[in-house]
Amino acid sequence: MPDEMLLHLPLVNSLLERHKGSAGALLPILHDIQAGLGYIPDAAIPEIARALNQSQAEIRGVISFYHDFRTAPPARHILRLCRAESCKSRGAEQLAAQLRERLQLDDHGSSADGRISLRPVYCLGACACSPALELDGQVHARLSAERLDALLDACREDA
Ligand code: FES
Structure with missing residues (x-):
């Protein structure tokens, strides 16, 4: 065993x-x-x-x-970008492309160093303040490319 x-x-x-x-x-x-x-x-x-x-x-x-089941230990940070309608209409797809490009991961990917995992989600209940994501259980709304970069920088600096 x-x-x-x-x-x-x-x-x-x-x-x-x-x-x-x-x-x-x-x-x-x-x-x-x-x-x-x-x-x-x-x-x-x-x-x-x-x-x-x-x-x-x-x-x-x-x-x-079921995409929510993991077969490997979770990454240190779980980032769930909302891909539902309201967020989509306010730039979520561009943010998803930014994530893929910067992290070199697909939408369900996990970094090899175990630092971050990406998961799409379909509505976080923050539609009025879209686009939104959840990082380690905390919702961040009214995202911009700059704010997303700052969140990723914080994940990278967090040893
Ligand atoms: S559609 Fe993104 S929070 Fe509702």
Whole structure:
């Protein structure tokens, strides 16, 4: 058994036990594991498959279907740029291009140094002050190219 799983096994087992016998348990289990560990370790998949009597391929298929599930530890900073209508009409696509260019990442990318991950989001409830993004859980609205650069600079300087 990989070292990674030895560390996580007690939490994974207690979550599997908690959801035992409940219909439609897979998504709640995956959400709980991610909430507890920050991601879903690959080594947890055989345990989940065994507990739910499903194949590992089925479990992996569900994880890959939903973009919010992570299969690697989260980056230090999570930046979620809103791509919904109001933000789009006020420059979100240009900001997305700025992010891709500056970080050399795609819209769902994570930097190799584990510093930042990008995730699109579809409305942060800040439409009146669009365009908006959420950085590490905090919403920043009325974005401009300059403000976005300043936020990225702060992420880079934060050791
Ligand atoms: S559309 Fe971007 S915050 Fe609502």
